[in-house]
Amino acid sequence: MSTINDTFSTNSEEYATPPLDFNGDGFNESFTEIKVENLDDDQHVEQSHHTVELSPNVHITFAQMYTKFDGVQSRISEIGKDMFDYILNTNEAMDHYFLSEQQKLEIKEKWLLEKEILMEEGKCMLIEKENMLMEKEKMLKDKEKMILENESKLDDKNNVLQSIGKEVVEDED
Structure with missing residues (x-):
């Protein structure tokens, strides 16, 4: 236990x-x-x-x-x-x-300061998480862009292959 x-x-x-x-x-x-x-x-x-x-x-x-x-x-x-x-x-x-009353006041002041520090640390952590999310979002957009570019290149290659295929068929005729 x-x-x-x-x-x-x-x-x-x-x-x-x-x-x-x-x-x-x-x-x-x-x-x-x-x-x-x-x-x-x-x-x-x-x-x-x-x-x-x-x-x-x-x-x-x-x-x-x-x-x-x-x-x-x-x-x-x-x-x-x-x-x-x-x-x-x-x-x-x-x-x-x-x-004593003085000790109570000191403790209250110190704890309020400690709470402020903890809140600031929490805000910093949130900002860091936000920045990380924005970076991930940017990376995803970059990947999407690369995928679209690759698809476009594939389409171009397919078009070239189709035109070569048509020329070959016409040459055989």
């Missing part, structure tokens, strides 16, 4: 995150455990961590867990933006970590 790390680190001590109600239905969501059982030889689970340093003594770590099957990755669960937005915008959750 594998467990996603959903802890908040302060001064190298880890505190479990408080229960969070993301969708406002009054029930606390938890994303602590994902059971990994009865896996075939070619399937395994990989867990990756990303730590954001919000201040010198406050780090937030969130994890993404993937299952790999036949070389295809699919995300099972992600602990990230929603949890931190909740923590940063809920005094009760912030108080859970015994932070």
